[in-house]
Amino acid sequence: MAVQNRHCRPYIKPSCCSNAKHVTSPSLSQRGGCYNTFFRASMLTGRRPDTNRIWTIDRNQYWRNPGYTNATTLPQYFKENGYISIGMGKIFHSGAQSGHDDHLYSWSPEGLPYYESPEHATENRNLTSLWWAFEGDTGSELPDGQIASQASKVLQDLKNLRTQGDTRPFFLAVGFHKPHIPFYMPKAFYDLYPPASQIPLPANPDPPIDMPYVAWTGYGTLRQYDNTKNVFTGTRCRKNSEQAISKACGFPDEIAQEIRKRL
Secondary structure, three states, X not given: OEEEOOOOOOOOOOOOOOOOOOOOOHHHHHHOEEEOHHHHHHHHHOOOHHHHOOOOOOOOOOOOOOOOOOOOOHHHHHHHOOOEEEEEEOOOOOOHHHHXXXXXXXXXXXXXXOEOOOOOOOOOOOOOOOXXXXXXXXXXXXXXXXXXXXXXXXHHHHHHHHHOOOOOOEEEEEEEOOOOOOEEEEHHHHOOOOOHHHOOOOOOXXXXXXXXXXXXXXXXXXXXXXXXXXXXXXXXXHHHHHHHHHHHXXXXXXXXHHHHOOO
């Protein structure tokens, strides 16, 4: 299982999956993983960005397009070697830049159409705050909660196939969106953490020496919120962001545990 970690950049440096003491994510720290949007193609094909020629989110930068590598993906490899290969959620970056989740190559018929959760109404419509705690919401209606429910259903379907005599092994990829912005979480996950003023910032906030130009960002998506657009690089905003992204790790961590219980 994997979580989306797009904003792993110099000013935030999120601690999800890093075993930081203030982050409660034992499941993902031990058995899951975080990866950055721009390296999805690399992780899933085993090719470096310079080999794949995929450095950003661009509808024309699909690794199977003419002039690119057309490399075999991890789920495709399993599918071509006798596995039932099923994916859901944010495994590839959805859209033209992944050939729409690489649906023509990576997934078995049992995994199609590819499952993308319905958009939660508040996820992208409220630009007032980058962080927000839901009152009286368990998270089941959030995109990641819907993906988790779909994963549980698929595991049951695979179990039913096994009882019917289908002995094929399976590969199941479950991609959660969080801790991607906006940091909207059920209040219970916000309550797990101390106030933002007590959240430690990274000891070294500076970008790596000689970081390539393509790795820099203007943080356009982070600056669109009312409470961050003018103070994004300030210490208080950075502490709030670090606190929020840490809390946003807790939700996918919990639902990942629930999925694993069904294995």
